[in-house]
Amino acid sequence: xxxxxxxxxxxxxxxxxxxxxxxxVAQLANLAGKARLVGYALxxxxxxxxxxxxxxxxxxxxxxxxxxxxxxxYLQRSLLEAEGVEFNRSGxxxxxxxxxxxxxxxxxx
Numbered sequence: 399x400x401x402x403x404x405x406x407x408x409x410x411x412x413x414x415x416x417x418x419x420x421x422x423v424a425q426l427a428n429l430a431g432k433a434r435l436v437g438y439a440l441x442x443x444x445x446x447x448x449x450x451x452x453x454x455x456x457x458x459x460x461x462x463x464x465x466x467x468x469x470x471x472y473l474q475r476s477l478l479e480a481e482g483v484e485f486n487r488s489g490x491x492x493x494x495x496x497x498x499x500x501x502x503x504x505x506x507x
Contacts, residue, residue, distance in 0.1 A: 401429065405439040412453040415481040416498040417491055419457045426500065437462065445473060452477040453498075459490040 399407070404427040412418050420433035420440075429435060440451045452474040456462045463471045475485065483496050491497075 401427075401435070402439045402442070404428070405436050406443070406449050409440070409449055409451065409454060411500065412450055412498050414450075415483060415496070417453050417455050417478065417483060417493075417496050418498045420454055420462075421457055422498075423454055433457075455491060459493055461489070 405423060408423050408426045409418075420436040423436045424430060424432045427436070436454065440449075440454055443449045443451045445451070461471050461474050475489075478491075479485070483491060485491060
């Protein structure tokens with residue numbers, strides 16, 4: 399399984415209405431310290447893909463904005479809001495309420 403496939407396998411486990419951070423996904427994919435690699439992998443995902451790329455946000459609880467995403471930032475927020483995820487006035491998600499807490503006894507990749 400490729401590194402990107404390991405990342406996508408983890409991201410596909412994030413439940414509807416919950417989020418994970420890039421670093422959290424990296425850790426679960428046995429890629430500790432490689433949060434940027436997770437970002438690169440998700441940047442490559444087609445927005446119509448079955449991979450719920452929109453459920454991964456940065457460690458600040460925000461959508462990582464980039465001019466290279468061609469509107470993907472707005473799409474990501476609207477997809478999360480459609481799943482019931484709320485953002486505060488600063489554009490942050492409440493991790494206590496929405497952060498995915500996987501069962502660490504279960505295999506993830």
